Structure formats: structure tokens, C-alpha cells
Amino acid sequence: MALLVEKTTSGREYKVKDMSQADFGRLEIELAEVEMPGLMSCRTEFGPSQPFKGARITGSLHMTIQTAVLIETLTALGAEVRWCSCNIFSTQDHAAAAIARDSAAVFAWKGETLQEYWWCTERALDWGPGGGPDLIVDDGGDATLLIHEGVKAEEEFEKSGKVPDPSSTDNSEFQIVLTIIRDGLKTDPKKYTRMKERLVGVSEETTTGVKRLYQMQANGTLLFPAINVNDSVTKSKFDNLYGCRHSLPDGLMRATDVMIAGKVAVVCGYGDVGKGCAAALKQAGARVIVTEIDPICALQALMEGLQVLTLEDVVSEADIFVTTTGNKDIIMVDHMKKMKNNAIVCNIGHFDNEIDMQGLETYPGVKRITIKPQTDRWVFPETKTGIIVLAEGRLMNLGCATGHPSFVMSCSFTNQVIAQLELWKEKSTGKYKKEVYVLPKHLDEKVAALHLGKLGAKLTKLSKDQADYISVPIEGPYKPPHYRY
Amino acid sequence: MALLVEKTTSGREYKVKDMSQADFGRLEIELAEVEMPGLMSCRTEFGPSQPFKGARITGSLHMTIQTAVLIETLTALGAEVRWCSCNIFSTQDHAAAAIARDSAAVFAWKGETLQEYWWCTERALDWGPGGGPDLIVDDGGDATLLIHEGVKAEEEFEKSGKVPDPSSTDNSEFQIVLTIIRDGLKTDPKKYTRMKERLVGVSEETTTGVKRLYQMQANGTLLFPAINVNDSVTKSKFDNLYGCRHSLPDGLMRATDVMIAGKVAVVCGYGDVGKGCAAALKQAGARVIVTEIDPICALQALMEGLQVLTLEDVVSEADIFVTTTGNKDIIMVDHMKKMKNNAIVCNIGHFDNEIDMQGLETYPGVKRITIKPQTDRWVFPETKTGIIVLAEGRLMNLGCATGHPSFVMSCSFTNQVIAQLELWKEKSTGKYKKEVYVLPKHLDEKVAALHLGKLGAKLTKLSKDQADYISVPIEGPYKPPHYRY
Amino acid sequence: MALLVEKTTSGREYKVKDMSQADFGRLEIELAEVEMPGLMSCRTEFGPSQPFKGARITGSLHMTIQTAVLIETLTALGAEVRWCSCNIFSTQDHAAAAIARDSAAVFAWKGETLQEYWWCTERALDWGPGGGPDLIVDDGGDATLLIHEGVKAEEEFEKSGKVPDPSSTDNSEFQIVLTIIRDGLKTDPKKYTRMKERLVGVSEETTTGVKRLYQMQANGTLLFPAINVNDSVTKSKFDNLYGCRHSLPDGLMRATDVMIAGKVAVVCGYGDVGKGCAAALKQAGARVIVTEIDPICALQALMEGLQVLTLEDVVSEADIFVTTTGNKDIIMVDHMKKMKNNAIVCNIGHFDNEIDMQGLETYPGVKRITIKPQTDRWVFPETKTGIIVLAEGRLMNLGCATGHPSFVMSCSFTNQVIAQLELWKEKSTGKYKKEVYVLPKHLDEKVAALHLGKLGAKLTKLSKDQADYISVPIEGPYKPPHYRY
């Protein structure tokens, strides 16, 4: 795909796979709106006052139907928006087309190369000569990373005239990042610095991105305020848990059509994502084995009747392997060689380095047979048996299916909208320093409350007397900050 | 699609959607083989002796990847095969292409019209001047129906010269059947009679088809022996139950991406199919309400914590409706009008008349919006709200997803192979009259046994003393005929 | 306990533990009545016409609170009743006292010796000089066995003058039976013969008793008609399955207070009882392993995510062992020696010979430590480690808890009442030969229907058109005889 920016008749930039899918995307967006009461309530509550009037928002977040509803909520509140995906396989092309045609500048398609991926990220951040965005919606932290690396390079360049050297790293993706920055320095050596200066803040979606932010905060290198949306209860205990419970089997089924019942499944990691995955597999009739480093999570798995072993113990007898750890080097090529024929290996834990894709790709004599896009059988020369790797080791629920369903994403994205509103409202008050914040509990509870009516639920009201007895306000928040839900 | 038969270079007839998908089909067939140990064992055990040498088998059964493995098991045992699908939406075009190219005459594609459907059925039954098939593999009984109706018409024509009158029936599909037979009479007034004479027997796959056969047996109109494969334990208690538990959520997810958790789901009917559906929905986090006519099945639902109500009680508060009854007129257009906006209505119970599609299609002012193939939103003029109907009321797991997974179909189809072998072996012995038979229990147990190794199971062996104590042979069968599992 | 029959002030015979518990028994009987709608409906429907007027009914069935409601349903319909328990540990003494005081002749207490057990059985069958009962309600077949053995001995005695020789058998319990019969011959050599002649029939409750009856039918030795209540769907698919799902954890908890979550549990046998047990253990958080001889049941276990292995594979790593097979010699002393310290061993499958109690008791140097009644720790001399055996290997749910709960027993016992009514109504018509019968399906459905209202369920009604379409009567029965539910 030639990397040329296109323009709509109204002059808005975009680069998507197929603009003719916009109608289809629109139909699915309309379905999703019915399933996303939190976002629709934001439109009702805040739309009239146009709080984002004048705000430029850049998003780097899976360009799906659900994200489309998020984007159009931001625009309904007055924002201008530019968007890219945060994963090379996660874009739904009809969603991208509908948004590009109707609402925002989109640079995303399913099956980007890494080169294309970072080009899209750069496009989303580039608001033209006037500088960058006011706000960032980030997922995994790639937009944030690019700015931080850009600023670092510009400062070094100013100081010493040195430009980044892509060959200084083994990491092939990071080489691309450095190349982009290096090439940018030639034409505009202050681009990222201007961005940083304009930026009011970022709201970050995932565990992985949040971890990066806390590290930057600890190192003192964070360049702007950040709101940790991931650790809103209505995000991490819903999207991570119930979203994966839904989308893991969905991805398995669409990619392989394999019967889950009767199979032995290994879930690496028993955090919120692992809990959702293990629950889904168990309910579908698999026998689930968990691997864990953390004894508390391990004991939780045991209490649910799951076996806790090491990967080495079970690598040759299991049928399905799922990584959910957020760590790297979980399933190595040496593990894969020992697996049963047609064992399924997939990752739903964020980066593709949970699975040793590089080890697999470079294994001498290994043969890759693409069954269909995002479903590959890799055959080892010694045994002639193969394993099935989904989405090239990247997020299988987004690569092989359509990601989390609308309802649970409405919880997550309502947190995003609230976080963005908060950052924008306080842009001049100094309330937020260059640190990482979580949303206050009453907003978390509000997000939940917005989603109850759709499911027919009715809340009980505290009496004054009862509220006093347990020392909470009648209207909440109802729990201390350390409460774990 | 022009209804012209094509031929492979080897001269075998076919009509499929796209022969270029044959390679993709072959890859998925190879994956499925690993998941279908029963069928592969049949190839190992019976292949060398070529028991089907000289046998012509016609199949009318969803032309999926799993069926492809069945077909190639039949050909591996020496049979010649012609095949059509038994549902206009259930064909997987890559499976059809691979089989058409490599193994058997196939007449099937996804999205046939009813005209095309019956044309395909006729093609699959037509073995040329030498008459029809020796054996039929039937699913739902359409191939059997066509022969029975054909013979009836030919007898009447011989007697009175009268030909069938399509306008004698309201049922638009049956009009097509009668038209085909009527037109055939002109060129060959003995075609179905010759078929009947050659036919050794049929093995029938489903509850619905079996019911038809028992009715014909009761009426004395059954023209050839039939084996009821559906009521093998390893079929109805596996495919119907565990297959639907797998494929119902699969279909829902692929068609609508809707979050199942938190929703109110109504399952009409709590037989094996309904039990599988209800289990799947409950496990995914829905609140499930069952409708039933049979107090025993209703009490079973209650014991699983499901509510049992009538459709009228819940029609306006539920989010998902699934019919599994095998009966007609379950969800009428008057029900649909009262449903919530974007309520999902689907059928997994065999025929599309479980849902009042005709009432819906002819409702004054109703508007159909096709979101994507097999996913339609129907908007009522009064309320401007819509419901989402899957697969036009036909089997949603085959129309919207890929049907049951390979492993459980291996159980069902191994029963089919065994039934076909039995009919063919006894073709001249008179063992089978023009009646309906079930397979003996030791074969049922054998089918199960063939599927244990793949799942790592180890059976316990009875001692002689124990076997005597409970009065069974050491090698089984272990249960009395009335045992319910 | 001295084996002397006592009499109430009204002159009715009894032998129970403690008559002062009658009030407590009455209170619990009243609670149970609310939970047993089937039995209470029988009282309402049939009470006024007193169909059992003049009938003598002997019951040999666990003398629990639920059985008390059964007995008082029989008396409410006009019967005279004598009762004993069918298990030495299953009597609830307060239930026995209340019935003895208020309604029927009872011979039963918790913790009978085998001598006492058979004395009670004899008392329950002995209606005085006028002969025996008209009808028997049997559970496990001991009352039926005593009559058959008695008649056999009397015939032999008449022919040859020979009396039974208790030393002719190794089975210590059967020695007691033969002794009773031998001693009876001296005073009345026609007692069992007269019983047989008077007897209209028996209705049998359990799998084990039914198996005995079918063997006698096959051998031609059955002396009177029998109705197989066990194989009513509303019995075996409810009491066996849902009853055990409830009462297995109940027994485990009351006997040992052990935490089930996290444990490895082995369920020997995956019939209805095993299915209920495995479901309960899995739901409570155990990891469940099943042992099976039958490949079909094994495959069912696998589809539910349970591992299927042999006892030998897992004997040294499991924490809880449950036998449900209905066979003998399942867990032998050699297995028990290999178990972990404080492994729990129990039986819910009918006779105590599922567990090798004799091998355990006679193991050299083994030490029995009674924690509390029905909970023993057996310590092996070699390892000084012990296992915990519940209820001395007899039914643990009745020995350690209170058996199945009222609601599910209402299903079973309503079948008993209907079976008894049917036998009595047809006593002179010759409808029932000396064979084993099951109740017709419409009565099975009726039993279920009587239990729906209590749970708030509403059935759907077929239209005439729908009923015709599926060829069933509007009012049922709705399923063919071979239907498996």
C-alpha cells in the first residue's frame, strides 16, 4: 500500500483500506451505539455544552467499531480528532472507512507492516504546522513513546548535533522508530518539542502502557500529565476480565474452528486477562492449567479448580496455549518444538514478544503454512509436526476476531472520555502535574451506573441512617480506595 | 448463478462457488483430520479391504470442512460419492471446492436460492442413466423426501396420467419440489422408481429427519431401510448438546459481536440442542429463560437454575431469542413487534419455520437492512425500532459461523460411516426391512472409544468378577437399551 | 438395643431409638411437606376416594423425614403401613419416632447392626397370622430378596426337608439372611409362601434393586409383578443426579468440614450419580478426575472438562475419592495404602462393597480411630498415615448427612405412590404379569408437572397445529420412549 495521505471531499486527511466499506461500517457503528450506553450518555450529558470545543485529540487505539463510537463521542463533544491503530492487525477496515468518511482523520488498516504502522502513528500526531495534539488517547503507549523519544532525540541533536542511530538497537521495531525520528530531524528539529509543549496530557488504556508511564514517572522523564484509565475498576475488572472471557473463545473459533471442550488448555498468567481466559476455556469444557509467578494469583486459580504447573510440565500434552502475562519470553521456540501436532499457540496479553516469534521465524528449516490470514501452521523439520500460531503472536482477539464487545468497551471508553474531559477542563489550573493519576472513585462508580439501565438492573438506595452507619455518603463513593472488588 | 454442471479435468461433475478456494479448503481439511479421530480410524481399519468398492453414495448434508472429511472417508473405503448441502447457507465454499477438485461430485454453495437448492439435490441423486445411488447419507431428509415424492408422483402418473400440481400447496418450497418432479416426469417417468429399486438404504443424521422416517414407517410408506443415526448416544447426546454449546455463541459473535454477559436470553425448547444453547449462554454470563412444553424438560431447566416462562411473559425484556424446538411457529411476527430495539432472533433448531419469517417479510411497512450477509435488521414502521434476525431464520450456527466443530462431528460422522457400512454389508441378507433402525449399543460405545485417545483419557477395565457381578460382558456393551446417559 | 417390639397406646407396633424425638420429627415433616408438592398433590387428588382402603403396604426404604411424608401420603390414601429402613445408617431417628407415634409401624434406627437390620426387615414384612403385605415399596431389593429366598427355602424344605445352611456362604450378611429363614422354618414353614401368594407387587426405587429384578425376570424366578420406579425419568435423572449433587458435598462437609476448593477429587463412575457428584465437586472448586469403564460416559466426562484416568494413575495424589459405580471392589485396601495422609474415601453408589471394607478391617496392624460416628480415620502401620472413611463405606449422604433433599425426593416418591396405585388398581385385571414394568411416559410427565408450580415455572402450550406438526397429543406425552433427556 503506497503511503500517500488521501483527502475526503471536505478536505480531511485519511488513509484506510477501502472507503467503499464505509456504509457497512456505519451500520455496525449504529448497532454498537445501542450497546454502548456510557458513551451515548456522555453525548447526551455533555454534547450541548461542547466542552472539547477547540481541542485537538490524537488517538492511538485499535481502530474498531467500538473505537468509532468513542471517536464520534469525542467529536460530538466538540473535539477535532486524528486516529491511528495501536496494533497492526486490529483495525476493522469498515470502521476505519466510516470514521474517515464521516468524522475524523484516520490512518489505519488491518495488516499494516511495522513501517506502515509507525507512519500511521506519525500521521495521527501531525496536526500540521501549528504543532501537535492537545490531548492523546493512548493504548499501549506508542504515541506517548514516539513523542518522548522524539523529544529526547531533538534535545540531543540540539546539544550535540547527533541523530539517533537505528543500528544501535537489536529491536527491529525500535529501529523503525529511530529511523522516523532521525529522518524527521532533517526537516523539522523541533517538531516533538513543540508537541510536548502544546500537550495537555494523555489518558492511557492498558496495563502495559500504564507500566511504561509509571516507569517514566519514577525516572522523572514523563513530559506531561497522564491519567491511568486502565486501573479504573470499570476498566481493568471489566474489559480485561469479561472482555477477554468473551473474545478469547471468539478468536479461537474464528481462527481455527477447534472444539474447545475436552481439550487441555494452558493459560500463562492469572491476572485479570488470564482470569477471563481461564474462565472462558473452563466453561467451554476445556481442562485448564495455569502458569503463574505470583503465589496469590496461583492460589486463586487453585480455588477455582484449576491446576497450577509450569509450562515445562505440560508443554507436550496440552492442546491450546494462551499467554496473558504482559511479560516477554513466555513461550519459547524450544517449548513449541515439544508441543503436540497442531497445538494452538496464541497471545492475548499485549505484545507479540510473549511468544518467541523471532525464535520461531528463524528456526532452521521451519516451514510456515498460512491457512488463512492470521492463522499460520509452522512445521518443524525434525518432527514434520506443526503448531498453529494465531495473529503472528499479536493480540489474537483483535487479530483473529473483532476484539472485545461493545458493551464492555463502553465502560472502558467512558472512562477515556471522562479522563479527557478532566484533563482538558483542568488544563490551566495546574491540578495535574507531570505524573500519573487515576480517576476518583465517584467517577468510576458513575461509569458503572451508566451501564446498569441497559441490563435492566435496579440499584438499592441507602437510607441516611444506613449511610451514616457505614460512614459513606448516600450518593457514594461507597468503598475505600484500597477496595479490591 | 447459472445452473450449469461443470466438470473437472478427470471428468467428474460439480457446481461450486469458486474452485480457486480448493487449496484453502484442503488446508482446513487437513487440520480437521487431526480433530476427527473416529473417521481417521475408520480409514485405517477399513481402508485396506475397500468395503464400499462398487457402492454409489449420495449425500445431502451441510457441505462443510467436517463433511469433507466424511466424504473422503467414504471414498477412502472405496465408494463413489455425489454430494449436495441440506441447507442453503451452510456450505463452506472452500470445502466444496476442495472436494469437487479432489474427491467427489459436489453441488453446493453458500447462499443458494431454494430453486438452486433443489436443483443441487437432484444433481446429487442423479447418477446418470444407470439409476440412482446405492446408499444415501441424509440430513433432515430432503433427499429421502424427493425420492418418496418422486415415486408417489410416478405411480400416480402411471395409474392416472396425472402430474403433480405445484399450486396445490401453500408451501413455496414444496411448490419447487413438485415442479421438479413434474418436469422430470416428462422426460423420464420412471426415474425415481428406478432409484428406489436400486437403493439399499439411507442413514439419517438429525432429529427432524428421523421424525419424518418414523412417520413414514408408521404410515407404511417407507420405501427402503433407514438407520437412525441421530439417536446413537454418540450423536444426539454429543453433537446436539456439545456441538450447539460451541456453535451457538460462535454464531452470535460472528454475526453480531454482541456481548453475551449481562443479557437476558430466551431459549425456546430444552431438548439436547436447547440444553447446549442454554449452557453456553449461562456460562457466557447471560441470564437464561427457557420456554418448554414438556414438564420433564422444564424441571431439568429449573434444576440448573434457569427460569421457565412463556415467550409472552418475557418477549419485551429479553435481548436474545434462540429457537431449538424442532417445531414451527415458535416466534411469530407479533412477538417480534414487541421486542426491544436490536433484540437478536435466531434459530438453531432445524427449519426456518421456527421463526415466522413469512410473517416478518410480509409485515406491512417493515424494512430490511442487511448489515452483512446472514445478519439483517428488520425495522417495524410503528416503532422505528428493529430486531436482528440471523441467517434468515435458518440454522444460525451454519449460516453465521461454521457449524459444529470437527471433534464432535467426528462422533456423528463415524456413526454415519458405520451405518453405511452396515447397510451395504447386509444389502442382500434381508437383515434390514423397510423400517427404521438404530445402531446396536456396542457400535455406539465403539464410536466413543475411538475418540478417547485424542483427549488423553484412559478407561478402566472390568475384572471378570466385576463384570459378572453387574452382568455385563467385560468388553461391553455396558448399559441396558433404555439407559439415558 | 434389645430386639423387643413395642406398642403405641393405640396398639401399633414399633421399634425406634427414642420416642421423645417425635415432636421434633413432626416439625421437620411439616417443613418437608411444603417442599414435596408431588406427594401433597397426591393427597389432594386421591385422598378423598381412599384408593388404598384395605391395602397393606410394607416399605423397606431409608426411614428419613422425606420417607415420612411418603408414608403419610400412603396412609392418607387409605393404606395400612409397616416400615423398615434399607440401610443401617440412614434412619433419621426423629422421623422414625414421629411416624411410629402417629402413622405407621416402624422398625428402624440409625446405627443398626446387620442382625438388627434384618430383624427389622422381617418385622416390617410380618403382618401377623393373616400373612404378609399386599404391596411392597422396596429400595435396593432387600424385602424382595428375603421373600424370594424364603420361598426358595420353603420349597426346598417341603421337597427334601433340607434347611438353609448359613455356613454355605462367605458373605456374612447373607449368612444372617439364611439364619433368619432357617429359624423361621421351624415355626412356620409356609410363611413366605403365603406372603408371595398375597403379594400384588413391588415397586422398586434404585438402580441396584432394579438390576436384581431384571435378573430374576431373565431367570424366570420373579414371584410377583414389579414396577421399576428407578427408570422413570423423574426419578433417575433427578434424584440420582440432582439429589447427589446436593447431598455429596453435604455429607463431606458434615463428616469432615474439609475445604473442597483446591482439592483433587476422584469420582469412580460417571452415571447419573457420578455426574451429580462430579458436578458438585467441580462447582465447589475441586479438580475432578473420573474413572469409567464405559467409553460413552467417559467421553461425556471429557466434554465437561473432567480428566478420565484409572484409579491407579491418581491414587497417590488425590484428596477425595467417591465411588458411584454400583459395582464392587472399586477401591481396594491396596489402593488405600497408597493414598495421601487424610485422604477421604466414601461411597454414594449403593452397597458398601464398592470400597474394600473387609480388606481394610482385616489389614494387619491397621488402627481405627473414630473421630465421630460415621467418620473414621484408619491408620496403616507401615506409614503411620491414615485415610478417612465415611459411613463405614455405606451411603455417605445418608450416613453422614440427611440424604437427598425433600424436593427431589418428592419426584421420586410421587412415582412410588403412582406405581403403588397402579399395582393396586390392576390387582385383579391381570394387566401386570410376573415381570418388570416402567411407568408410562404420561405419568412421568405428570410427576414433573406437579413440581413446577412450587418453583414458579410456567409451561408453554402447544397449539393444535403445532401438536399435529410434530405428531404428539397436545397434552403429551411429548417424547418417544427412547428419548434420553
Add this chain to the structure above:
Amino acid sequence: MALLVEKTTSGREYKVKDMSQADFGRLEIELAEVEMPGLMSCRTEFGPSQPFKGARITGSLHMTIQTAVLIETLTALGAEVRWCSCNIFSTQDHAAAAIARDSAAVFAWKGETLQEYWWCTERALDWGPGGGPDLIVDDGGDATLLIHEGVKAEEEFEKSGKVPDPSSTDNSEFQIVLTIIRDGLKTDPKKYTRMKERLVGVSEETTTGVKRLYQMQANGTLLFPAINVNDSVTKSKFDNLYGCRHSLPDGLMRATDVMIAGKVAVVCGYGDVGKGCAAALKQAGARVIVTEIDPICALQALMEGLQVLTLEDVVSEADIFVTTTGNKDIIMVDHMKKMKNNAIVCNIGHFDNEIDMQGLETYPGVKRITIKPQTDRWVFPETKTGIIVLAEGRLMNLGCATGHPSFVMSCSFTNQVIAQLELWKEKSTGKYKKEVYVLPKHLDEKVAALHLGKLGAKLTKLSKDQADYISVPIEGPYKPPHYRY
């Protein structure tokens, strides 16, 4: 029971129900030790160094078998111990007897009056003239409360000569507390002041007690350091959740023998306790309805397929009501009047004021029928129908069954031992102020780790590289403080 302190032959004080049950208690304690690996590991690790040498520990915590193992762990580490129960129904008399005979001064029996209860608490705190305990193990905070109220009264008395006036409160239990303090003032006006001065700190077990502590911290009235054991993950996410999942059905079954399957159950509150209860009831086949004030917890319930309504919505159709809120006035007598006949009402949420017992007891014409201890039927005069109240509204799992099982209590109590060790070790360092602390995460993880071996689990080890990648030490702790598990 006359309130006289007795003495063992060794001179240790006690007051228990029946010393002859000590042997039975010892047997069950020995069984429990095998199930409590955390406590036994503490004995192995710390026993040799006798860290509690010279420490006096007073405990106010359900005097069960599990607590006996805790007490003997404290004494094995060198402590002297005095103990009372924290609930009038929760003592297991055989456990109390064994401990009183063998290990510690115990003042507890099942079925205390409130007068007796507070007498026991006072006895447990009274170490003779030398003052009070060094450390307190508290559950619900009653021992802590008594000291705080005592000190307050002594200060007022010293200041103004005024003594507490029991008639100043409506709360009948608090009247008893004030009476005890008032009476004590006469003989020793510095008793509680001396206690306070000696006290090193308290470790508190439950949500309710912790809430009281935080309130005192907020008010500045907390008199000594406190460790919040409840909010250790290995306590609140295990004992509250998995403990209740086990012991709620246990209590229901022992108290009522009612079948849970098919019933409608209302769980008031969906915190950890409510989650455990709802899971248990759902798994047992009930249809569960949740009431909640907190929208986040409500949304969690919905995601598990539970209905969320208000008590008013369902009061007349449910069969079982369970309060788990930690609040008061949840089920009022006006609710109870509207319930179905024999609806079961019980509390597992801490205090008996969750249920309006006072309203019930004083309802005009209401009749109480005690079925058996802790199971009462209350009949309303208007309807003559009754409801069944368990444990007089107090903790039903301890009142009607034996509380949580040993394994999960081992987690909770290992936290207690660690907390006590920490307080004692730091008694002179000033590390702990008069505030509330939670244990550091590495100790929480250690508690979990001590429980893995018993369940056969094997942990995965991080490589150095992986640990660096996610920025945690190889040996943990692995999660940030805000992690919710």
C-alpha cells in the same frame, strides 16, 4: 450456666460447656492441622526461636477447631493465651474443651447469652493484677471496643466522677457493655487504662472491625496500633469469598436440608462475601438475584448472569434471603411479612442487625417455633404462614454449621500470626503508631506461597531478564499496591 471460672489441674482458668469433649476436639484439631499448612509452617519456621516468649495474647475470635490451631500456633511460638469467642453461637464446644484442657485459658461456649458473652470477653482480657494482654487478636472489634469504652469511662470518671449510664442507649447489647464497665469502675477505676498502657497492638480479622478501627483513626481516638488483617489479599479475597462459598450452603443444608436447586435466592450485597454466596447458590442450581447500592458491584453481578433488583421487587417470590452487606436494616419485619411460606432468612454479613430481629421478635402476635437450635420458624398472625430464620440473625455459617473450612482459615490465620509477630517484634521501635496498617505485600505473597504445596501447585520462576522487563524483583512482590486481584 453459672458464671464461675474453673481451673485445670495445672491451674489454668477456663469456662467451657463440657470438658469431656476435649478428646473429640483434639482429634478434629489434628485433622485440621493437616489442612492448615500456613500455620504449621509458622510453627516450623518460628517455633525454635520462641519469638512470643513472655507475650500475653488475648483473642476474641470464634472458638472453633480452626481457631484452636491458631491458638496452639501462638503458644508453640512461646505466647501465653486467653481466648473468648466473638459470637454467641460460633463456639465449637469440643474445640473449646481441647484448648482449655491443653493449651490456653478459654471462656466460650455455643449459645451464650449476651450477658455471658461480655463476661467471657472481660475474662479473656483480664490477666490478673499485672494488667491486661500485650497483644489482641480481634474479630469484629469487641475486645478493642471494650477497652476503648473502658478507658473513656475511666477518664470521665477521673475527671467528673461520672459513671456510664446503661439507660443512655437503646441498644440492649451496648447497655450490657456499659454495665460491665460501670461495675468495674467501683473495684478498679484504672483497669482499662492500665490495659491500654501495656498493649502493644491489635490485629483485626474482619471488614466490620476494620471499619471501626479506621473510624477511630479518623477521629483520633485509636489507643494503640492496629494491623488490618482483613485487607490482606490472602484474607479478604480468600476467606470472605471462598470461605463463604463453602460455608453458606453448608449452613443452609445443616439448618434446613432444603434443596437449593430450583429456588430463587436473594443475596443482599455483592462484596467479597456476597460474591462467594452468590457463586455457591448459582452453582447449586438456584436462580440468584442480587441487591446492591454500589453500581460497580452491581455491574459485576450482571456480568455473572445475576439479576440486580431491589429487595422490594422480589420479596414475595424468593425462597432464600441472605444478607452480606455489613450494614444494618437490610431485611425488615415488613419485608418478612410479605415473604412466601417457609422462606429462609439468614445473615452471613457480620452483625445480627442486618436482619430486623428486634422488629420480628416484637411483632404483635408473632409465634416462634424452634425446629432445632438455631433454626426457628416465625409465624405471622395475619397469614399463619411462617419464615425460617437461621441463627437468630447472627452468622449462619458459624451458628448453623462450623464456619469456614480449615484450609482457607489457614490463610487468614497465618496473616494473624504474622501480624502478631510484627507488632511484637517492633514493640519498642516506634515503627507502628496509633494507626491502622496493612501487612506489606511480600508477606501477603508469602502466606499464599505457604499454601501452594498442599494443593500440588508449582510456581513459575521469573528469569532475571523477565523480572527487569516488568520491573519487579525476581522474588517479588510482583504487583503494585493498588492491584486488585
